[in-house]
Amino acid sequence: MSIVLKTIKKYYKLTILVVIFLAAIYWFKFAPVPVNKFQIKNGEIKEQVMGTGTLDAKIKMIISSKISGRIEQIMVDQGNKVSAGQLLVSLDDDQFKLQVEVAQANLETVESTVNKLQKDLEYSQAVLDNAEKNYSRYKQLISKNAISQQKFDNATETQAMALAKYSHAKEAVIEGKNKIIEAEKMLELRKSQLDDSQIRAPFDGIITKRERDPGDIVIPGSTILSLISTKVLWVRAWVGETSLAKIKVGQPAKIIFRSDPGYLYSGKVARIAIKVDSETREFIVDVNVNKLPVNWAIGQRAEVYIETE
Numbered sequence: 001m002s003i004v005l006k007t008i009k010k011y012y013k014l015t016i017l018v019v020i021f022l023a024a025i026y027w028f029k030f031a032p033v034p035v036n037k038f039q040i041k042n043g044e045i046k047e048q049v050m051g052t053g054t055l056d057a058k059i060k061m062i063i064s065s066k067i068s069g070r071i072e073q074i075m076v077d078q079g080n081k082v083s084a085g086q087l088l089v090s091l092d093d094d095q096f097k098l099q100v101e102v103a104q105a106n107l108e109t110v111e112s113t114v115n116k117l118q119k120d121l122e123y124s125q126a127v128l129d130n131a132e133k134n135y136s137r138y139k140q141l142i143s144k145n146a147i148s149q150q151k152f153d154n155a156t157e158t159q160a161m162a163l164a165k166y167s168h169a170k171e172a173v174i175e176g177k178n179k180i181i182e183a184e185k186m187l188e189l190r191k192s193q194l195d196d197s198q199i200r201a202p203f204d205g206i207i208t209k210r211e212r213d214p215g216d217i218v219i220p221g222s223t224i225l226s227l228i229s230t231k232v233l234w235v236r237a238w239v240g241e242t243s244l245a246k247i248k249v250g251q252p253a254k255i256i257f258r259s260d261p262g263y264l265y266s267g268k269v270a271r272i273a274i275k276v277d278s279e280t281r282e283f284i285v286d287v288n289v290n291k292l293p294v295n296w297a298i299g300q301r302a303e304v305y306i307e308t309e
Contacts, residue, residue, distance in 0.1 A: 047309040049246060051285060053237030055257075055300050057228035058286075059203070063088060065218045066196040076225070078210045082201040089199040089212075089224055096194040103190040107183040114176035121173050124166040131155075131162035205229040208298050228298060233289055234270055237304040238282040246308040247272055253287045253306045260293045269306060 069091035076088050138155040141147040209226035218224060235255055239247065247269060255265040271286040287304050 046307050047246075048305045049239060049243040049308050051237030051239035051282075051304045051306070053235045053284070053287075053302060053304060055289070055292075055296060055298055055302060056234060056236045057230070057298060058232035058234060059205075059229035060208075061202060061227050062223050063199060063201075063225035063227055064221050064223055065089070065091065065199060066220055067091070067193055068219045069093075069197060069217070071212055071214050071216045071218060071224070073214055074210070074212065074224070076207050076210075078207050080207045082205060082207060082227070084201055084203050086201045087198055088201055088207075091197040091199070091218070093194055093197040096190065096197050100187070100190040100194055103183070103187040107180070107187050110176065110179045110183045114173065114180055117169065117173045117176045121166070121169040124162070124169040128159075128162040128166040131159040135159040199224070201227065203227075203229055204231075232270075233292065234286045235267070235289060235302045235304050237285050237287060237302075238277075238280065239285050239306075241276045241281045241283060243308070244276075244283060247285055247306060248308075251306055251308060253304055255287065255289055256303045256305075257293055257296070258301045258303075259295065263293075265292070266290045267304075 071089060072092045073090040074088070075086075075090070076082060082088065135155045135158075138147060138152045142149065142152040205227045207225055208228050210224075211226075212218065212222075212224045249269050249272060251269045253267045253269060255267050256263075257265065267287045267289045269285060270288040273284040273286075276283045285304070285306065287306070
């Protein structure tokens with residue numbers, strides 16, 4: 001009898017465990033889950049066109065050198081804000097300073113020579129004036145047979161020689177003045193090269209990239225820094241050509257940066273490309289961004305949603 005009771009109790013406990021297990025399964029499977037509540041109301045349905053692109057600047061520039069030289073100092077680094085006219089890069093200018101001094105000395109020498117030639121011209125002018133007066137006077141006298149033919153011939157020869165010397169002196173002065181112009185241009189060139197050894201910011205902006213260091217040798221056109229203006233920053237988004245007729249300048253847009261996917265940034269269409277890519281069949285839409293994330297970078301990816309209707 002005791003064995004039967006023990007068996008009954010054992011099965012009873014097992015039954016309770018099975019019931020509890022089944023109840024737990026039922027609870028986890030069929031228990032109610034929390035849901036978000038939304039109030040249904042009347043409103044507008046907005047049609048949107050989506051495009052994917054990158055953040056870019058409307059105004060950007062590669063900072064390079066107009067002349068060849070060795071970088072002596074770079075005053076900025078990427079991420080630095082700069083102002084128009086601010087000194088960014090300084091090249092070794094010892095040679096350029098020497099060339100300016102040589103050009104200045106050459107100009108002074110040429111000017112001194114021309115001053116002497118000018119005095120010679122003034123003297124030749126005086127001699128010519130005197131010779132012409134004598135010639136005119138002797139011409140009147142010879143017509144009256146008041147002087148000999150020899151004296152008249154001498155006066156004629158003197159006047160011709162004075163005119164030749166005056167013409168030669170005048171040509172020398174003109175040539176000298178041309179040399180002054182050449183010397184001034186050379187001095188201007190050397191000063192310009194000296195100025196070019198100091199590279200300055202062309203506009204207010206931010207340095208986005210630095211590719212050189214002090215001691216590097218640069219040649220004209222080689223990149224030293226990359227500069228952008230922050231006055232106009234936009235997302236250059238690629239949009240399918242089927243949406244071309246729907247998009248217009250000024251339409252509102254929302255931008256989602258992948259670095260900050262939880263926030264919608266507002267903007268508007270600023271420019272529409274007039275060329276479609278032959279392979280992707282997409283065109284570029286530039287969308288101005290009214291506000292940027294705290295941390296942003298040129299080239300970062302973003303999705304653009306343009307409200308077309």
